[in-house]
Amino acid sequence: MVKIAVDAMGGDNAPQVIVEGIELARQDFPNVEFILYGKEPEIKKYISDLTNITIVHTEEKINSDDEPVKAVRRKKQASMILAAQAVKNGEADAVLSAGNTGALLAAGLFVVGRINNVERPGLMSTLPVFKGDLDGFDFIDMGANADNKPEHLLTYAVLGTFYAKNVRKVVNPRVGLLNNGTEATKGSELTKTAHELLSESKDINFVGNVEARDLFNGVADVVVTDGFTGNAVLKTMEGTGLAMMSILKDSIKSGGTKSKLGALLLKDSLLQLKEKMDYSNHGGAVLFGLKGPVVKCHGSADAKAVSAAIRQINDMQETAVINELTTFFEK
Amino acid sequence: MVKIAVDAMGGDNAPQVIVEGIELARQDFPNVEFILYGKEPEIKKYISDLTNITIVHTEEKINSDDEPVKAVRRKKQASMILAAQAVKNGEADAVLSAGNTGALLAAGLFVVGRINNVERPGLMSTLPVFKGDLDGFDFIDMGANADNKPEHLLTYAVLGTFYAKNVRKVVNPRVGLLNNGTEATKGSELTKTAHELLSESKDINFVGNVEARDLFNGVADVVVTDGFTGNAVLKTMEGTGLAMMSILKDSIKSGGTKSKLGALLLKDSLLQLKEKMDYSNHGGAVLFGLKGPVVKCHGSADAKAVSAAIRQINDMQETAVINELTTFFEK
Numbered sequence: 001m002v003k004i005a006v007d008a009m010g011g012d013n014a015p016q017v018i019v020e021g022i023e024l025a026r027q028d029f030p031n032v033e034f035i036l037y038g039k040e041p042e043i044k045k046y047i048s049d050l051t052n053i054t055i056v057h058t059e060e061k062i063n064s065d066d067e068p069v070k071a072v073r074r075k076k077q078a079s080m081i082l083a084a085q086a087v088k089n090g091e092a093d094a095v096l097s098a099g100n101t102g103a104l105l106a107a108g109l110f111v112v113g114r115i116n117n118v119e120r121p122g123l124m125s126t127l128p129v130f131k132g133d134l135d136g137f138d139f140i141d142m143g144a145n146a147d148n149k150p151e152h153l154l155t156y157a158v159l160g161t162f163y164a165k166n167v168r169k170v171v172n173p174r175v176g177l178l179n180n181g182t183e184a185t186k187g188s189e190l191t192k193t194a195h196e197l198l199s200e201s202k203d204i205n206f207v208g209n210v211e212a213r214d215l216f217n218g219v220a221d222v223v224v225t226d227g228f229t230g231n232a233v234l235k236t237m238e239g240t241g242l243a244m245m246s247i248l249k250d251s252i253k254s255g256g257t258k259s260k261l262g263a264l265l266l267k268d269s270l271l272q273l274k275e276k277m278d279y280s281n282h283g284g285a286v287l288f289g290l291k292g293p294v295v296k297c298h299g300s301a302d303a304k305a306v307s308a309a310i311r312q313i314n315d316m317q318e319t320a321v322i323n324e325l326t327t328f329f330e331k
Numbered sequence: 332m333v334k335i336a337v338d339a340m341g342g343d344n345a346p347q348v349i350v351e352g353i354e355l356a357r358q359d360f361p362n363v364e365f366i367l368y369g370k371e372p373e374i375k376k377y378i379s380d381l382t383n384i385t386i387v388h389t390e391e392k393i394n395s396d397d398e399p400v401k402a403v404r405r406k407k408q409a410s411m412i413l414a415a416q417a418v419k420n421g422e423a424d425a426v427l428s429a430g431n432t433g434a435l436l437a438a439g440l441f442v443v444g445r446i447n448n449v450e451r452p453g454l455m456s457t458l459p460v461f462k463g464d465l466d467g468f469d470f471i472d473m474g475a476n477a478d479n480k481p482e483h484l485l486t487y488a489v490l491g492t493f494y495a496k497n498v499r500k501v502v503n504p505r506v507g508l509l510n511n512g513t514e515a516t517k518g519s520e521l522t523k524t525a526h527e528l529l530s531e532s533k534d535i536n537f538v539g540n541v542e543a544r545d546l547f548n549g550v551a552d553v554v555v556t557d558g559f560t561g562n563a564v565l566k567t568m569e570g571t572g573l574a575m576m577s578i579l580k581d582s583i584k585s586g587g588t589k590s591k592l593g594a595l596l597l598k599d600s601l602l603q604l605k606e607k608m609d610y611s612n613h614g615g616a617v618l619f620g621l622k623g624p625v626v627k628c629h630g631s632a633d634a635k636a637v638s639a640a641i642r643q644i645n646d647m648q649e650t651a652v653i654n655e656l657t658t659f660f661e662k
Contacts, residue, residue, distance in 0.1 A: 130574050143511055146519040180474055180562040188477040188559045212566035216574040225563075228519045231511040232560050233567045235543035240571040243461050243547040247607050251600035262596025265589050269582035276578050 001033050002317040004310065005083035005092035008038035009061040010099020012299050015039070018098065019046035021306020026052065029314050035092055037079035058082055061099075064299060068102030072110060080104060084111035087292045094293035094313045096284070098301050105144050108287040108294040115322070117329040120145050120152045121289030122159060122227065123296075126168065126282035127237075129218040136282055137215065138164050138173075138222045143231030144287060150193035153177065153224045157204045159288045159325065160222030166319035167312070168221075176210035176220030178229060184208065190226060198224075203328075241277050280305035283312025292322060332364050333648040335641065336414035336423035339369035340392040341430020343630050346370070349429065350377035352637020357383065360645050366423055368410035389413055392430075395630060399433030403441060411435060415442035418623040425624035425644045427615070429632050436475050439618040439625040446653070448660040451476050451483045452620030453490060453558065454627075457499065457613035458568075460549040467613055468546065469495050469504075469553045474562030475618060481524040484508065484555045488535045490619045490656065491553030497650035498643070499552075507541035507551030509560060515539065521557060529555075534659075572608050611636035614643025623653065 006022070008015040015038050022034055023046070033052045036043055040057040047053060060077040075081060080099050084107040086092040095112065097104050105123070114121055122141030129136050140156045141148065157175045164173035177195055179187045184195055186209060198206040210219045212233055225233070248270075252263045263270070275281075284297040284305070293316045295309050316322065337353070339346040346369050353365055354377070364383045367374055371388040378384060391408040406412060411430050415438040417423040426443065428435050436454070445452055453472030460467050471487040472479065488506045495504035508526055510518045515526055517540060529537040541550045543564055556564070579601075583594045594601070615628040615636070624647045626640050647653065 130578055146511060146517075146522075178563065180477060180559055186477075191477075191559075212563045213570040213573075215567070216570055228511055228522075229560055229563050232509065232543045232556075232564050236546070236564045236567040237571050239544040239547055240568050241575065242544075244572065244575055244604060244608065247461055247604050248600060251603045252597065255597075255600050258596050259600055262593045262598075262600070265593025266583065266586075266597060267593075269579060269586050269590055269593070272582045273575060273578050277575065 001031055002029075002094070002314050003033045003035065003092040004094050004096055004313055005086040006034055006036045007080040007083045007095070007097035007099055008036040008043050009079040010097040011297065011301060014098060015043045016046055017301065017303050018306055019043060020303035021301075021310065022053070023048060024303050024307035025310035029310065032310065032314055035083075035086060037082045056082060062103045064100050066100055066103060068100060068106045071100065071103045072106040080107055081111065084108065084294070087112050093317055094295065096295050096297070096306075096309055096313060098297035098299055098306070101296055104294065104296050105287055108290050112290045112292055112294055115289055115291060115326050115329050118155055118159075118289040120148065120155065121287050122152070122156045123230075123285050124160060124163065124288045125234075125279060125285045127215065127279050128276060129216060130276065131217045134218040134221070136168070136279070137218065137220055138168070139215075139230060139234070140222070140224055140288065141227035141230050142234050142285060143227045145227035147228070148190065148226035150190060150197050153190075153194040153226065154197045154201060155289065156224040157198055157201070157206070157222065158328065160224060161204050162321050162325050162328070163286070163288065164221045166321040166324065167315045170221045172205050173221035174207040175204045175222045175224065176207055178212060178223055178225035178233070179209035180211070182209045182211060194224075245274070281308050284309040286312075286316075289325075291326075293317070332362055333360075333425070333645050334364045334366065334423040335425050335427055335644055336417040337365055337367045338411040338414045338426070338428035338430055339367040339374050340410040341428040342628065342632060345429060346374045347377055348632065348634050349637055350374060351634035352632075352641065353384070354379060355634050355638035356641035360641065363641065363645055366414070366417060368413045387413060393434045395431050397431055397434060399431060399437045402431065402434045403437040411438055412442065415439065415625070418443050424648055425626065427626050427628070427637075427640055427644060429628035429630055429637070432627055435625065435627050436618055439621050443621045443623055443625055446620055446622060446657050446660050449486055449490075449620040451479065451486065452618050453483070453487045454561075454616050455491060455494065455619045456565075456610060456616045458546070458610050459607060460547060461607065462548045465549040465552070467499070467610070468549065468551055469499070470546075470561060470565070471553070471555055471619065472558035472561045473565050473616060474558045476558035478559070479521065479557035481521060481528050484521075484525040484557065485528045485532060486620065487555040488529055488532070488537070488553065489659065491555060492535050493652050493656050493659070494617075494619065495552045497652040497655065498646045501552045503536050504552035505538040506535045506553045506555065507538055509543060509554055509556035509564070510540035511542070513540045513542060525555075576605070612639050615640040617643075617647075620656075622657075624648070
């Protein structure tokens, strides 16, 4: 059995979409047990039957605007913290939350705890690739750390390699270093030193520098960067995608009947575009490098995204990726 | 008169589009004189008449794959270097090139030279805003420097403020600091210290941290960041835009007659989208903080983009933005 501790109260539409996501996933994964933390009466409204589900009632929750570290310290009975405690105490294998990202990172670090010798866990998602047969690349660190040392980027490369290999079944994953040019001599002090470390490492398949422009083209299976840059890149992708969709919508609206008919005929293509840009079908963002999977869904995640995150946790447990990482980093 | 030294051989389609750009611009700006550096016979093919145009023949040019600093040192007779020399010698006011970006940065720093007390000039473009009446924001540094100190970001804020005020006629431009969260306490060591410096400065209108997700929404008129992050953000915008357009195209192609008819009806909207995303109508990227305007057009710039860069240089000269900056930094 895989046991997932779920923060049922985190996210814009909690607990409804969280529970609906579980309802979606439980059919495919009868081997997964859920412990839901949150307001029992609210949670129960959306559950069909309680097979494999335990509800632990708590009144407290961490809000999206709470200061993360303070919230983790003070709100000991919050649904998110109880979920993290469950992993620490061995009552569950993994944490799932759509709540305050900063608080979940803090709960991951301070409650679940790091794998030995992993100084800085990184936040990682599988982002889409739009060329060839590749379905995505693992991008780490997307913002767990604002300042990174070159050694952290080597750790990210190892973490990403194990994930791509185990969970996404990529053979000999190609690791790229996000940089401001592809030549080996390019970059900041950080990326130049990281380039040396990555080149020398025998534990990864380093393919050199990659540029942000080419990420969607499948230049690498794992792309490592410092958390500040990773965060900026991810948010730029989101902002650019949203801006383009909104310009197109406005333009269709103001274009009269011809335009609207065109949009109607193109509906499938536009939906396909939206679907391809949406990376939540690969699961949530993993705070990776911890003793158990801690997975963050977007605050506005729908039931499908929550269900994808459950599948992701199940895959991580079944492929024992964290056990393998623990062995690797302890050797 | 405004005198522009033009690297006629830089860019994918030089000298044709460079000269065509000049042909477009000269009608609107009869006060601009052009000195074109490059292969005279090739350049002459595209010129209608030589009013206000001087051609200085040279066989040498810097290629897009030349190592920048070496090329600037060794290719003393290259069209780009001669253009930069013309500004240094007072024969021209500004340099325009669509050639090797790194080489142009090096030529700007080592040949044209920095404004006194500007330690690190920054690469700046006006990028589009899609909300409200704002037409853009000035983004600096987009990659002139791979490592920045907090003081550099304050310099960028001043440079951007003068540009927005003089060239874009923005009243009291709002300056934002690109960061991984909007709260003042967020960020890396660099951005936290920069936040303090920007907050304390009386020379700018600092509005606090801004996130990459919101850049297109007009959160600030000037956005400052270190050159590594700025470069990554710019390339992510380009990569995301291109990826979305290509998914949409593929989807239309594979969608059969219905889809193609839809695309035909939506043609205006799709063109409008492309037009809005194209920021070259604001001009090129300025290496800003030098003794004269050094403006870089995209390697694949068309005549319209070259013409926009000429208008931009004309505006910079007419509003005396560099003189004002020189006075400011020398005080």
